[in-house]
Amino acid sequence: MSAAKYAAVFIVGILVGGIVVYGAFPRKVVKEVVKEVPKEVVKTKEVVKEVTKEVPIKPNFVIVYDQATKIPEGELMRWTNINPGGLYSxxxxxLILAARYETDAAKRAALYAAVQRLANDxxxxxxxxxxxIRLHYWNWVKNYYANPIAPDFKINWLEKDPSAPRPDQIVYVTIxxxxxLDPAVSYESAGWFIAGNVYERLVEYYLDHTDYVIPGLAVAWAVSPDGLNYYFAIRAGVKFYDPYEGKTYDLKPSDxxxxxxxxxGIKESPSWIITDFIDVDAVTVVSEDEMxxxxxxxxxVPVKGKSYTVKSLDEWVDVFKKEFPEVPYQKxxxxxxxVKVPMIEPYPALPLLASIVxxxxxxDYIKAHATPDDPWATEYMYEHPxxxxxxxVESWEHQAQIVLKPNPHYWGLPKPKIKEFIYKIVPEAxxxxxxxxxxxADFGYVPAPVEEQMEGVTLEHGGKTWKFIQESKGYDLAQVHLVPxxxxxxxxxxxxxxxxxxAIPYDExxxxxxxxHGDPVYGPIVRGLFGYTEDGITKYNLNLEKAKELLKKAGVDLSKYSIEIAYNEGNKVREQIATILxxxxxxxxxxxxxxxxxxxxxxxxxxxxxxxDVGIIGWGADYADPDNFAYPLATGxxxxxxxxxxxxxPTEATVFKTTKDIIMIAPSGRAIVG
Incomplete structure (x- = not known):
């Protein structure tokens, strides 16, 4: 029989209360050939009894595959098919691929918790x-908030006190x-902020929430029971505004x-957020009768952590009128x-579609400005959103500022109150x-090392004393790490x-x-995403004696090595970290x-x-899902x-006993148990 038929891999975790819990004992990695086990036997779960004859375990899940292929070095792309450190695993x-396509939320969280523990080791x-998240603003600005997913905040929620300087204008100083400004091209925070306020998506995040999405250009969504097909009801009465020629275009499902x-088709940097998961060729308009x-x-119908089953258009609509009382335009x-959006494999599509891409x-607008050499009109869309x-966008003075003004045809709520928003580019802190x-300026980016210069700052204006506010608003969906x-x-x-x-002074x-204004993080998944756990995690701290013990155990003579700690110039925070290291x-x-x-x-x-040798870099969320951290930062x-x-x-799992994590690593055609 072929090796593919009989090859089986087992990566087993312990599930307690819906979370995979690796024992509080130090992890033990055992390299040992177990035995060949047919995949068909695995699926009947008889394999657990076979494997435990050699290794005592208390598993709750088993990961199996027919064939594993190590990607050749010449085809590796860091952050894409291997972690940025280049570690094969x-x-x-x-684990990461199993978690990516698991449709049950509790099981998916359990798999990501296992990823967190293994990556921590x-x-x-x-x-x-x-x-x-740090906000720096004058207290005359009202309703200022921050969402860790771009566009950070929506300008139409902002207001200013009538007694403030320039009451109808906001100036935002940043870097x-x-x-x-083309959302299919831009893949950086500045472009995503502007595009996020000019364009809209089928679903959006509500204010500073990332735990659920709200209706946007879609009034409702649903998914097939197998998780492979998403359906969206598209909002009527919405218009695109072309301020450069004074035209409007109706939003259609075909858009x-x-x-x-x-x-x-453009295949620019952010395209993977769509093309890795969505069966693009199969996306199509669905008629009302078909729907x-x-x-x-x-x-x-997954909404706010709950799930409804609907069997009629009226039932579907009713869910979305009742579940979002905080969204005024949804009444x-x-x-x-x-529109039908098929997935390549079952995957949570809503966070993807809430991303700026x-x-x-x-x-109609794109085709009006397309050329034979530029069929997607990317050149025109670069600065004509x-x-x-x-x-x-009224104007863009490059390397200086972008001026935004209220869309007179905006369909939603709240209506814009600020008549002019200036995004001012000021590189020097x-x-x-x-x-x-x-x-x-009304608010802007103030790096932590210079925050002290704004402490206690006040301003007299309009007969009032105004205060400059610097405050934290929870955790950013981001992390900074070293890349060895x-x-x-x-x-x-x-x-x-x-x-x-x-050997790192994290506290310092x-x-x-x-x-x-931060806290240690112990693995690829950050606080605020499901799958984050500190159970069974090694919380590294400064302990030079322990570091030297491990080096002695490794048998590595570091005196043979000159190493370089690299960072991007101009980043004062990373410069200070590099110096401390x-x-x-x-x-x-x-x-x-x-x-x-x-x-x-x-x-x-x-x-x-x-x-x-070693680099210092960060990673921020493209969309609110642990896969957006686990896959680029830890895939092997x-x-x-x-x-x-x-x-x-639970009955099958508790037949067996364990006190340590055990990962059995075996050659092709053998069993791997963890």
Missing amino acids: LELSA ELPLIYLYQPH GEPES VVFSIKRVA KDILAKGLD DFQIAGF GSIVSE CGTGAYY QSRILALKAGD NCAKPPFNNKLVRQALAW IIKTVLMG QQTWSQLGFKEVKVTAYAWPTYIDKLETGDF GYKFIGLEVVWLS
Whole structure:
């Protein structure tokens, strides 16, 4: 019989109260061949009894596959099919892919918790901290909030006190110019902020919430019971506004189809958010009669952590009129038509479509400005956005400012109250401080190391004393970490990576560099995402003795190695972190520890090509799902055929006993048990 038929891999976790809990004991990794087990036997769960003859375990899930292939080094892309450290790990790859396509929420969270624990032990990255969201603004600004998913905030929610300076205008001082205002092209925070306020998506995040989405250009959504097909009812009465030619275009269901296919056709950096999960060629408009027939068979409606089953259009609509009392425009709506969005595999589509790359554009507008050489009109769309959002771009003075004004055809609520919003690009922190102190800017980006300059600042204006506010608003969906080059010595040794993790003054970094505005993070998944756990996690802290013990155990002579800690120039926070690490790691016995700053394009190129020792970098959410962290930050460079999860009942699981985590690693055609 073929090896593919008999190959089976088992990665087993313990489920307690809906969470995979690895014992509080130190993890034990045992490399040992167990035995060949047919996949068919695995699925009957008889394999558990066979395996436990050799290893005592108390499993709750088993991951099986027909074939695993190690991706050749020449085909590796860091952050894409292997973690940025370049660490090959079959177990991390299998766990992450299993979690990605699990449709049951509790089981999916359990798998991601297992990913968190394994990554915390293997350390493809050395995790530093999760920053707090910090707001810096004058108290004359009302309703200012921050969402960790772009566009950070919606301008139409903002107001100003009538007695404030420039009561109808807001000036936002920040860093960075957009690469493009085209949502299918832009993949950076500046472009996403502007596009997020000019364009809209089928679903949106409500104010600072990331735990659920609200209706946007879709008044309702539903998914087939197998998780493979999403359906959207498209809002009627919405218009795209072209301020450059004074035209409007009606939103049509076909615009949704076109927008998704345009992202795939352009193939720019953010396109993977759509093309990795959505069967783009199969996205289509559905007639009302077809939609009613589909509904009659039953569709699931996931809203706010609950799930309804609906079998008629009226039932479907009623759910969305009742479940969103906080959304004023959802009390009464009309439907323009329906769209079907099929998935390649079962996957939560709503966070993907809430991302900026999921913005809906006008097919008619694009075609009006397309050329034979530019069929998607990306050149024109670069700085001529035409959206349905509350604001439009009046002008863009490059490297200086972008001016937005209220869309006179905006359909939604609240209606814009600020008549002019100026996104002012001010690279120098001290220049931003001066503008804020003078009241020439209303809010902006103030890095932690210079926050003290704005403490207690007040301004007299309009007969009032105004105060400058600096406050935290929970955790950002982001983290900063070290990237050790796991493809080269000495970082290819796990014990060395663990030793380095024990040789970091985390508390000092958070206290002196972040001014206390962050907390340690212990794995790829951050607080605020399901699957985050601290159970069974090693909480690394500064312990040089433990670090030296691990280095001795590793048998690595660090005096042979000169290493470089790299960061992107101009980033003062990372510069300070690098300096602190240089001082601490020099005590471990390296021949030399040096710090080097590189221009951003050079720095990224070095990380992507593996031309580095240790880098300092961050990762922020593209969309609110743990897969957006686990896959790019921890996937292990393997691909699979026939990967599945077999879940065991509590009765089956408790037959066996364990006191330690055990990961059995075996060659092809053998069993792997963890």
